[in-house]
Amino acid sequence: MDRRDSMKSLLVGSLAGGLVLKGCAPATTESDQQAPPIAEKYYGRTTDEIVRDNKLLEEHFFTIHELETIATLCDLILPATNSAGSAVEAGVPEFIEFMAKDMPDHQLPLRGGIMWLDSQSNKKFKRLFKLCSPEQHKELLDEIAYPKIDAKTPQPGVQFFTLIRDLTLTGYYTSKMGIEDLAFKGNQPNVWDGVPENVLKDHNVSYDPDWLAKCLDTSKRNDTAKWDDDGNLIT
């Protein structure tokens, strides 16, 4: 990935967490609607980015029916577990709404895909996808959730499901809930003790004690650097 793209995706990724849809999502409450503007909610935006984010947040792309269908799909893709919430609980439908506006290339495949899915479920079960039973959902999804090169596989469905699965995963795992589910630890300042002993063991490797002694001095890691008047480092 190009470094510029990765910068951009870092921004977009960190934005994924708790976006609030104004007005049109079924689950939107009054207090959600008065959510603070993005400038106060997120760190590190330039003025131009804030203006753009706020503009996108004010626009609506999906209809309520589409958002409900997306929510149904999100929770089929990542239902809650004993220890983690579901994709809807993590705010993924709002994330997908935002991404469709941020990257308009997503709009047509998502909108067309939802219609395709509804027409499949109408044909099979005489009802909209979002109203189907769990067994009916399973039957419909099993046809499109496993990319097979097989004459009977409905390719438009596979394409659509791949897209919505990708967006659901990315929305979920860039949210606080998803990061916790992944057990991402991050880089904790001033607590680097090397790769933990048990991890090294798992891979049959170990640190060379001589090098470890040279590279890691835990006794000084909380010292603040000091310089003398001539600019020489004295700590």
Add this chain to the structure above:
Amino acid sequence: MVKEVTTNSEGLATGISYINKVDRKEYALKAKTVVLAASACSSARILLNSKSSQHPNGLGNGSDMIGRYLHDSTGSSRTFFIPDLMNRKTYNEDGVGGMHIYSPWWLDNKKLDFPRGYHIEVWGGLNMPSYGFGFGASDLNKYIGGTVGGYGDKLREDVKKFYGSVMGVSGRGECIARKDNYCEIDPTTVDEWGIPVLRFNYTWSDHERKQARHMHNTFEEIMYNVGGVALGEKPGAEKDYGLLNPGRIIHEVGTTRMGNDPRTSVVNQYQQMHEVKNVFVVDGGPFVSQADKNPTWTILALSWRTSEHIINQVKQQNI
């Protein structure tokens, strides 16, 4: 936004003219010495746009060298899946984003079929998820006999199973600077400030193509030895061995090259223009070559040296 360097009847710089971006008006600044640091291409642009009767080909461009010998690092990459790194325990790390492996000219570079050399950068690990995380999350199952696709708990497990198991390797090398790789003023296009912009003429030669081929063979050799599975196709000759377009590694240098001979270079050893002694260029423009490494520290070192030289020259009243 600097438009041009202004000159007097002797062809020496008298200052600059610039556009104030707030009121969109043009202003002039007077100066005894002008130091350009607009980055390699932009300084070349300013100089080429500074035409006068003494400098009809652009300021200090009697040699016709300004804009020439433009070069960027080479870049080509591949990714590998490392099955040994499946089901990782997470701990205090957030991945590696391009660590340089020390690889000086591949030992004896006489054995290579291309000049100079390159280094390898590795990336991967337990990175913080950002947009794109989880795309194709279950695809790697095809390498271990698992089921590709799905949803629900199975998918959640796939995400964790493969988290941190993909590594990337990128080659970054020296491109041989050539006279016929250059930027010049585009005669038909201006920017929003009315200032003519640059256009670029740049091709890779066999030096870079052979280097990139060597990179890919080396990537595979290293990564197969750590048990990796290569992802995607190995780019062949038809794709210039995966060389990214010139400019993509963002290390553009060379446009105001340094040298002793005013016929083949733009600035002297102190980054002072041969033809205009009170103009200096302190960005990547004076690089004659940039080795395989990122340029910023060398830009800093050279501009430091130039600053000391300017102070000395001012003290001696030479400029």
